[in-house]
Amino acid sequence: MSSTVDARGLSCPQPVIMTLNAMKKVKKGSIEVVVDTDTAKENVSRAAKSQGWEVATIQPEDEGYRLTIKKEG
Numbered sequence: 001m002s003s004t005v006d007a008r009g010l011s012c013p014q015p016v017i018m019t020l021n022a023m024k025k026v027k028k029g030s031i032e033v034v035v036d037t038d039t040a041k042e043n044v045s046r047a048a049k050s051q052g053w054e055v056a057t058i059q060p061e062d063e064g065y066r067l068t069i070k071k072e073g
Helices: 014-026 038-050
Strands: 002-006 029-035 054-061 064-071
Touching: 002 014, 014 029, 014 038, 014 064, 029 038, 038 054, 038 064
Parallel strands: 002 029
Antiparallel strands: 029 064, 054 064
């Protein structure tokens, strides 16, 4: 199952809260998170890792980043 969190234009902690909520719903699989600041990218990555998710990719996109986080099993 794949889900997308669009947190562009939001300041922390909103991108982290939205990502944590998506992780609770999805439980496993992959989630794409779109953010537009370095701070949000770092905070979302740290939150995902703390919940046992892997940050698979971080790609520059427009004026921000697209993170793909994954959890198996």
